[in-house]
Amino acid sequence: MGRSGGSWGPVVSRRLTVVARLHGYPPTHNAGAEWMTHSMLRALAARGHDVRVHLFRYSSIPGRYELDGVQVWPANVASRTPGALGALADVVISHLEGVPYVMAAARRGGIPAVSICHNTHDQTFSEASGVDLAVYNSEWMRETAEKWFADRARTPAPQRAMVVRPPVLTADYRTTPGDRVTLINLNENKGGSQFWEMAERMPDVGFLGVRGSYGDQIVRSLPNVEVLGHLPGSAMRDRVYARTRILLALSEYESWGRVAAEAAASGIPVIAHPTPGLTECLGPAGVFVDRDDLDAIEAAIRRLLKPRAWGAASKRSLARSVELDPAAELEAWCAAIEEVAG
Numbered sequence: 009m010g011r012s013g014g015s016w017g018p019v020v021s022r023r024l025t026v027v028a029r030l031h032g033y034p035p036t037h038n039a040g041a042e043w044m045t046h047s048m049l050r051a052l053a054a055r056g057h058d059v060r061v062h063l064f065r066y067s068s069i070p071g072r073y074e075l076d077g078v079q080v081w082p083a084n085v086a087s088r089t090p091g092a093l094g095a096l097a098d099v100v101i102s103h104l105e106g107v108p109y110v111m112a113a114a115r116r117g118g119i120p121a122v123s124i125c126h127n128t129h130d131q132t133f134s135e136a137s138g139v140d141l142a143v144y145n146s147e148w149m150r151e152t153a154e155k156w157f158a159d160r161a162r163t164p165a166p167q168r169a170m171v172v173r174p175p176v177l178t179a180d181y182r183t184t185p186g187d188r189v190t191l192i193n194l195n196e197n198k199g200g201s202q203f204w205e206m207a208e209r210m211p212d213v214g215f216l217g218v219r220g221s222y223g224d225q226i227v228r229s230l231p232n233v234e235v236l237g238h239l240p241g242s243a244m245r246d247r248v249y250a251r252t253r254i255l256l257a258l259s260e261y262e263s264w265g266r267v268a269a270e271a272a273a274s275g276i277p278v279i280a281h282p283t284p285g286l287t288e289c290l291g292p293a294g295v296f297v298d299r300d301d302l303d304a305i306e307a308a309i310r311r312l313l314k315p316r317a318w319g320a321a322s323k324r325s326l327a328r329s330v331e332l333d334p335a336a337e338l339e340a341w342c343a344a345i346e347e348v349a350g
Contacts, residue, residue, distance in 0.1 A: 024057045024349050027097035029106045029113070031065045032221075033080055035240035039221045040174060040266035041126040043241045044145065045103060046078065047175040048124070051338040052345060053077030060097075064106065099349040107135040114140075120348040123166070127263045128152045134163070140348045142166035143341070145174055145264045148284040168348065172341050173289075174266040175334030181244065181273040185322075186251035189213055189309055191258070192267045193220025194235070199258025199281070200226035202299055206256075207233045209306055213313065216251055249274050254312050257286055258299040265289045272329040277321035279308050293328035295321065 026049070031037075034046055053059040053076065060079045067082040074080070095117055100110040103124040114121035120140035125132050128149055133156045136142045144150040150171050157165035189210075191203040194217050207215040207230050217235040219225050227235055239247060255271040257280040264285040268278045272293060280286040281299040290296075295312065297304045311317050 024098040026052055026057050026059045026099055028061045028101040029110050030061055030063055031106055033061050033063060036067050036069060037221055038240050041103060044174040045124055048341055049078045050076040051342055055342050099345060136166055138164040139166045141344055142169045144171050146285055146288050147171055148288055149263055170344055172337045174264050175338055176269040176273060178273040178329060181249060181270045183245050183250040183274050185253055185274050185276050187214060187253050188216035188251050189254045190216040190252040191256045192218045194225045195220055195223030197260050199256055199299055202258050204228050205302055206305060218248055252276050259283060262286050269332055272325040275322035275326040277312050277325055291328055293324040
């Protein structure tokens with residue numbers, strides 16, 4: 009299931025058992041956090057390690073499966089006790105609501121715990137307190153975390169921290185762009201209301217909406233809009249980016265914005281709300297417009313639909329994709345896991 013992973017550094021002499029305890033995983037759960045984590049785990053598997061994912065929620069896939077070298081156990085077959093997990097692994101990894109569980113497993117098993125942090129919420133930093141390695145998905149998140157821990161002197165900061173920007177392997181996403189204006193995840197935070205407002209204002213333009221894996225999806229019916237169901241990452245290139253001329257990333261909160269980097273792999277211009285994450289992700293390639301300024305969003309779309317403006321923006325997106333090459337950060341990530349596991 010899925011394409012094989014790449015290679016990040018030499019296969020190491022000591023093969024680690026790496027266990028990630030997570031709530032959901034591709035191809036059934038396909039949010040940016042899950043695909044970031046999978047990209048990192050598949051790099052460890054390509055390095056020669058035994059990488060396993062134990063889910064604590066049920067999946068529509070009933071039994072164990074493999075994705076890009078990563079073995080996945082759904083909830084009905086995964087280890088359910090922290091003690092068992094701690095005895096099995098050399099290092100345990102989690103994110104979001106799974107972090108307290110792996111901290112308990114690490115304490116009982118005497119092994120290191122790793123937290124992948126996808127947002128700057130207080131709960132994320134609090135639950136990452138004292139882990140052996142915290143991974144932040146952007147420089148602005150690292151800076152926010154350092155200030156958060158400095159302001160709470162009694163809360164231990166992670167023993168070690170690093171930045172791994174959500175890895176986008178361009179071969180998985182690069183294609184010839186299409187002709188649609190696209191939004192991925194039609195919930196309110198991602199810009200669902202603005203998407204439908206633009207489609208109503210611009211009946212001469214084709215729009216494409218993709219249902220997300222979380223949040224209440226805003227779905228209407230307009231003749232110039234097609235809405236796709238929830239898709240695995242392996243389908244995004246051919247079913248979404250190959251049909252997309254412009255990507256909308258109008259999130260009110262976004263710690264990075266992986267879909268923006270995915271679109272950039274094909275030179276697709278991105279109109280984005282200037283969150284700290286999206287401005288760091290897109291850099292000079294982003295077309296930044298306040299999500300509440302509907303006139304400005306419409307003007308940006310119409311400008312980018314003109315060939316000359318689109319061509320210039322597309323070149324900037326491709327250049328940014330090259331700058332975001334994840335090879336060095338994935339190599340550093342693998343080395344950090346091998347180091348904390350001893």
